Amino acid sequence: MADTTETSANLLSLVPKAAGKQTMKDFKSDQEVRWCPGCGDYAILAAVQGFMPELGLAKENIVFVSGIGCSSRFPYYMNTYGMHSIHGRAPAIATGLATSRRDLSVWVVTGDGDALSIGGNHLIHALRRNVNLKILLFNNRIYGLTKGQYSPTSEIGKITKSTPMGSLDAPFNPVSLALGAEATFVARTVDSDRKHLTEVLRQAAAHEGTALVEIYQNCNIFNDGAFDVIKDREQAQEAVIRLEHGQPIRFGVDDAKGVVRDPVSGDLVVVDVTPENEADVLVHDAHAASPTTAFALSRLADPDTLHHTPIGVLRSVGRPVYDTLMARQLEDAVERQGTGDLGALLAGSDTWTVAG
Secondary structure: OOOOOOHHHHHHOOOOEOOOOOHHHHEEOOOOOOOOOOOOHHHHHHHHHHHHHHHOEEEHHEEEEEEEOOOHHHHEOOOOOOEEOOOOOOHHHHHHHHHHHHOOOOEEEEEHHHHHHHHHHHHHHHHHHHOOOOEEEEOOOOEEOOOOOOOOOOOOOOOOOOOOOOOOOOOOOOOHHHOOOOOOOOEEEEEEOHHHHHHHHHHHHOOOOOOOEEOOOOOOOOOOOHHHHHOOOHHHHEEEOOOOOOOOOEOOHHHHHEEEEEEOOEEEEEEOOOOOOOOOOOOOOOOOOOHHHHHHHHHOOOOOOOOOEEEEEEEEOOOOOOHHHHHHHHHHHHHHHOOOOHHHOOOOOOOOOOOO
16 A cells, blocks of 8 residues: 655655756757747746756656746746646646656646636646645736736736726735645745745745745736836835744844734734834744645735735645545555456446437
């Protein structure tokens, strides 16, 4: 009977190792990269290509699956196996691949439109199942490939070609959505912060099960500057809440601000830290069993201005992996009933006659 107590190290051990030392160049394909000059996707691609050698896995056993959108050209540019698949269905296709081929490291690349509109249903079910997938969600808050319509993450009032009088839709917060689906690993990072992005990728790759990484990605053609408040060094001091497991949640100039729990409402709030309330500042626990506090942290971000946006790993917890559970179930069935015979099944006693 199969053991379901596999660790992330055990899961990675199922993937064949590279024959020799790898470099970033090994993961660059021979395809011309065709995004708009200045697109944030270039930075993400470079970070992923630069990180992949750390895993030490055979390129032939790494797969990138994408849906439809600007971000979904990603598999062409990775010198691995890949599939540019169906709009919104990348998580479903990747689920089939990950469960049937546990010797593969499977990554999904998607965008805010692909993942959260037509693909929303597939995304949340991959997250709740805890399939061994790593999902990179590029969020530029716009539809770029179709030339600038509002997306599920666009702010209320957004003027676009499809909303000339302003968007009426309340936007999705991708990390809140993932936490609501009880994803076991949820993180947020930024395209232009190579060091932070790489560290988040490192933790996601080591995670056992589904890892959802939202990446703020600038579309300099149709939504330029959407994340300037996050990227500008001076503004970011007051706008960004950097999360580190085991550390007090403080930010701002000289860490003058902190996150505390309101004693009356129970909500998380941002306060000016004083000697009187310093002990009340929350210590980030990414490994908390309940997603409640992580969800509350995700709601601190203002959907319009992005002030008080948490970045880093919001949640990283262990839970049985769907692939492992399926493998055990199949092995148990073979133990009890023997190896199946498809031909015998098709020619069995349960037959029907269809009359015209």
